[in-house]
Amino acid sequence: MPAARPTPKFRPPRLRRDVVARSALLTRAEAGALDARLLLVQAPAGFGKTTLLAQLAERLAAAQPRGHHIAWLTVDADDNDANRLLAAVLAALRPWPLEWPVEPEAVLSQVQGDGAAARAALVPVLNALASYGGERAWLFIDDLHRVTDAGALALLDALLERLPPEIGLVVGSRTEPALALARRRARGELAELLAADLQFDAEAARAMLAARGVEALPAEGLQAVLARTGGWAAGLQLLAGAHAGRGAALTPLPAGALGAGTAAQRHLFEFFASEVLAELPDDLRQFVLRCAVLDELTPAACAAVAGRADTPAVLDALYRRHLFLTALDDTSPAPAALRFHDLFLDFLRSELDRRAPGLAATLHARAAAAVDTPERAVHHWLRAGRWDDALAAMHRAAPALLAAGGRALVERWLAQLPDELRASHAAALHLQGLCAWSAWDWPGARDRFRPAVEAYRAAGDEEHAVEVLSMLGACHNGMGELAESTAALAQARGWPLPPALQVPFDSLRAWVGLATGALDEITPAIAAMAQNVRRAPATRFPNVADMGYGHLVGLPGTAGPLRELIALGQPQPGDARELRMPALAAWLAFWHGEPSPFKPLLHELQHLQRQAPGKRVLVTSAQHLTALQQAAAGEPALAKAAAQAAVEAFDAPEAAGQRPGWLRSHQHVLARVHWIAQDAAGLAALLPRLRPAHGPQEWPVLDVAALLVQGQAALLAGQAERALPLLRGAAERHRTHRLPVFFGDPRLPLAFALQQSGDEAGALAAFDAALADAAAEDALGPLLMEPRARVERLWAAWAAAPAPECAADGASAGLSARARAAAERLHARWLAWAPSAVQPPAVDRGLASLSDREREVLALLADGQSNKLIARAMSISPHTVKRHVANLLDKLGVQTRTQAAARWLQPRR
Template identity: 55%
Template sequence: MALRAAAACRLPRIGQPSALLRWPLPPPLSLLSMDNTRNASAAPASSKHRIPRARRDVVPRPALLAPVLEQAADARLVLVQAPAGFGKTTLLVQLAAALATAASGAQVVWVSLDAEDNDANRLFAALFGALAPLDLPWAVPPATVLAQLQDASPAARTALGLLTDALGVRPESRIALVLDDLHHVTDAAALQLLDTLIARAPPELCLLIGSRTAPPLSLARWRAGGELVELGLEDLRFDLGAAQALCRLRGLQAPSDAALQAALARTHGWVAGLHLLLGSARAGTGSLPALAGPAAHRHLFDYFAQEVLAGLPPPLQQFVLYGSVLPELSPALCQAVTGRDDARAVLDDLFGRQLFLSALDDTVPVLRFHDLFRDFLRGELERREPGHAAALHALAAAAETRAERAVPHWLAAGRWAEALAALRQMADGLLAVGGTHRLERWLDQLPLAWREAQADAALLRGLCAWSRWDWGLARDEFQRSHDAYAQQGRPRDRYVALGMLGACHNALGELDRAEAVLADAADAPLPPALQVAFDSLQAWHGVARGDGAAVLTGLAAMADNAARAPEARYPNIVDMSYGHFTGLPGTRPLMERLGRLCRADQPGGEVQVPALHAWLAFWHGEPGTAREALHELLQRQRQLPGDTMLGIGALHLHSLHLAAQGHTAEALAAIAQVPALMTPGFSRGWRRTYAHVQARLHWRAGDADGLAALLPDLSRPRSAREWPVLDTGAPLLQGQHALLCGELAAARAHLERAALLQAGARLPAFMGDARCALALCRAAQGEPEAAAAALDDLLCEAVQDDGLGSLLLEPPARLQALWQALAPRLRCPAAAQARLRGRLAAWLAEGPRAAVADAAPPDDPLSAREREVMALLAEGQSNKLIARALGLSLHTVKRHVANILTKLALDSRTQAAAYWHRR
């Protein structure tokens, strides 16, 4: 049942099924790899974000650019679509330069896409990497947002709101985002999310896309709305003037107009074809090669590409052929695959020869072959040296400094062991930002028979299964990896797998096996970062068995080891279901310490720390502080709806707040939403836990019928896979129901049994406490001393722990009457009782006002500018008046209004005005 059997994972992962990778999700990289020197983050290489350098023979096209720049001021999207070799990238470079130097001074960010970007998470990782230099004011860390973007789910689309808000907070600055070579992205989810981004883009953002094919986006809608600028094949074709300019820029004697017209007719204005023809022109004559005979029956590009290659000296031919296995040509990688020490000079020479190359970095240099030319070179390499490409890929992989760039090379080389080692090394970085699909895609490229025998592959598959809440599959994979590591004499890796295995056992309710894991690791000399996992497992094992001492021991050890191992901290050490720990005697200082450690690592960027703060504030704080903390938590939950545990925790705590304020119906409605968030991987015991929360709400409201409806499920014997602590819950519920029905003898029997069980198997505090109900029952039977003993125990614990939560969740009128009647008999100091009463009264006095505040959406999905537009719209002002009042163009106001309706899921301006007034 324990969803959080340990707490040592690395960074956040949000989306399906959880918002943050928690232990027992992937441990820190230091746990996964003995060598961190080639750590791979999920961020793409920086060369993807460099605007390619314009070549000296680029033909300026002012007549083409001018109308595009004018229309781009109000466009959502500028689409440049044409087949390969028509100069899409070149035109985008010119557009980017013009936008950056225009009066608006747009900030241009560039993303060069490739086949590795063909999933939603990877596409947006590349996009976020390009935006990073802009230092946008994110409401939550970008990595947290990225981890939700794995599919086109509603949660992922909601997460995009954080991106659009960050982009739109500076209305005085415009951002031009270029996505080049989008044709490499065919994944439906990735394109749906991109479509959502464009649809919701603030007016400050204009996207420019280059693609060989028409992307499946909402082009027709944007075209009809005048928000799409399109440049196609006909726009990009070279005419006679452009061809003549190209000759001049290349220093060639201009052929006759008739010859150029013939070349244009033969190539249909294809820019790459013209470059090839001019490159094949005989020096000094200005004549173009004849296109007759064999050439007429061969693909033009292949024919002339062969001519280009044949025109190079043999050493350079080998250099470009070997370099074709590289996605980018850098001196270090070229030296690795060619064996040449002068790779830098050769790259400069190649670029000067005006081959089909783009310069991504002027200083290193870093070049990239045109896709068509690289494809030709790879085919030619295989023709000349069959099978040699695999050896070249291996050389490139060995020279790569980034594991994520090395993996495709190792796979292409057929070097499975090295590929798996690189995957093991980079798994933490990928899983931290939602790269599960990418990791699994690479794992699937390993031969099945070979992969099944590898312990590391089993470990990685287990981590991927855990990230989908598939605990059964994860347990089996971790067991396989653990057994293999043990046989291979790899103790450190064995303990990594063992910690994950223990987490699975705990999550599945297999507590005997979880205890065996703890015993196995008890005397092992583990480093602090790895020990944290077993400390957390001990704490969760204590919760499962109701062993408060084990909970405290585990939390204390976890805090000590986390303090010594910063890599095991945020969000590792407190990223769990906080309600299970909060309110148990002695946990408060430990949980606060864990929270401080997290904040020290992530100042201002915490995602899950607000959940810990909100729980502690409810259990120990004043109502105003607790309400503010809850609002912050609910805001995070609305921003990150793909975070399953964040959503469950927020709804759970919200229901307790509402109940404490006397709004039982609203509280029950909130907690009733929790089962819908639970994926099929959640165990039956986990669901019963939240049914006990419902029972406590009915108990507080004195609702015997509500308790009766839950009795059949909650009083049945637990299964072998449910936590033993649930045994305490059944008699507690039975006794409370009997007490509300006036059946005092039956109630006392059940409640005394529950109190006895509670002494040895303490329920999580939110599920219930037998002592108040037992005191009420004994008092009703005329035994005030016995009643005072039960109540006194509860009050003394509240004073010692400075906790009010248990008292807030008891029937207020009954508790106050009992408290007043028994006051002379209580051992708890009168002053302490008075303080508790005062704090309790403050909560009850806050009820109606606070409940209304809690029930309303705690955050606003609109940006600051959209709120300004919304306020004027709600006053009934037209778009023209809004534009005049805010100094915006009419088109920009229309886009703002459309975005407002989209974000709020409204159909009309009237509905928007009503929404605004309700707030």
């Protein structure tokens, strides 16, 4: 689940013992919560919305304590974007008994804005909510008026639209939220309580005043008070607080104090100052004014700000005075955290500025040093105008926030810095680069990292300069600026870097080697990276994670080090987080022809693809691998659909940073699928886009791919002689520039062209060379990426030919006896990987033992559906589904749902 947030935010505030019950109003609220998808309590400040919501939460929870669940969220200013609002909602849901199909952190990392990817990220959240097994549940969101971001409200609206029927939403807001309320009114899905409904009547007003110690008023006096306050709870409380215990009749507020606009606000402030604040003893008055810089009053924070050691007793005394304070926790007799009502807080802050100009900055600095999270510290340092301290706190908070998609919050912090400082300060430029980096905006990241390196060096901060230099080099490399990325790498060579700083340069060294054709650099770089990650486990994020998508699979000697990185994904000493890389594990199993581990790994990857559609790199990697697997299995239509989906993913706005460098690589994957299917028309249609040389943001390996695809198209057109020079050129460049999982091994199509042109000896020599490398790496992938019929013809000719005679087209002089035996073992495994039409699989006896009902459950389970959704689809109870799942796991002899789903997805007869 998301990292723990300050707990008062996720608990209903404590109800005072003397709170007025208002039974009729509470009954209406309860009916609205029970009958409608959304209950909206909307009124201006001070009408008692939070009190009513807390009473309602208590009643609903008590009505059916075992079958009802309540989640509470009090929105704050940091929640004002889609990512942070969803993070808060998920944290509020933490106590509920839900089955999460993916970790909630994976959900949050997808929500970088308000686009389609963010809405798609709701799929696993809704699946988790659908698993709720209780009778009813409600999510309470108070102070929703603090969320003004359209994307955040659109995401909440999308969640509300698809909530399961047993889960409701209760919202408190000063203003009408943008939640498609008109449509919900028309559907009968909305219940509303507005300011007129919350106004105190005579009976409630009399009860509240009596509870505050105000003597009984005659009926006409009470009516006059109600007329002056309009039944406004805060107005009544002001009057009560100002007159409690005096024994005098209640006097009304001054004229204009309860009107509208700034003049009325001024009158109200004057009333506070003269009638409430002035009545406090001087030491309490100073305490209240100084602590007004805090959003939450805790003993530790108040002690730091006010300079008093007796803060617990002072806070308790203030709470007993009914001084517009709300208790935020209900776990101890004396409140451990309090909050001023917004109206009173606004007044106190204004009064502090009037009485002691400039003191607030000093108090905010004290608060920043005392708060318990860097996020809260940032808020106070910014208010204090202490920019260096604010940036230091931002840097402490940013890694976790950016990993969870919280870029918008970091950008809002940065926007509060002076323009000149934001444009020149090394730490500010560094953070701006990290924000762009997290959005895959390589040009934006590069343009901020570059001056950040210079600024750090000018300040003598070489450690941070080196850290940013590694990311700057990665930006250059990702954009095809290979001279610049090589130069960045060269600057770091020979420096005595600690492991934590060496890891990103190990990563950069591998990627630069891949991009520039320095293939001998890649394996040592990955091995060194694994060694340094063991010494500095925190560097797994994002360095090891960035290796997890298959791009380095199939390169000479990389299999072992890549498997080592997968192993390092387990919790490490000093870093208990788990790093899962299902894409890399699945790619390795495919490339090395390991069908037993590959199928469940692919299913896991496809499951994550469905449950985390906003993780675009993971999704495109899954689509890419699925396309090749389906093509190798003789399913061209499915293969083309998967490859086309990967290409279309680059149309998304969030793909803008990667589109210039990687779109054509994925179009080449689509071309590869057409080639495997021997679809001449489909391949020819792609040629105009794939024929040009690599562009300024693409890697030189695209030139290999361009020659390759043109040669393949010529072969399909029956023009072997035209194909030969193209494929020879591709094979020659393949010596240094390779991207195997995208473009395969050009020597195999060259062998097909030679065979098609009648040069059998040349064909076998080229095939021999490709087989030698494949056998050395125990790699079946190059063969799986070629048309099966053409490979069969070559295998047959190769097996019949004497060994190891001819050499042509740059091929070796033939395979050694040991290598030839390894190649023959590859052949046997290649046959075992055959499509079902060629090599029918054995009947799965475990599946055969399942009942029809269990098979139906398993089919839905394999589609990624939760027990709750399966129960709905089959019109049975979740308990019955659970029993069916337990039975089928036992019959199949597997331990997990994923393993069962993989068995179902295997080809069957």
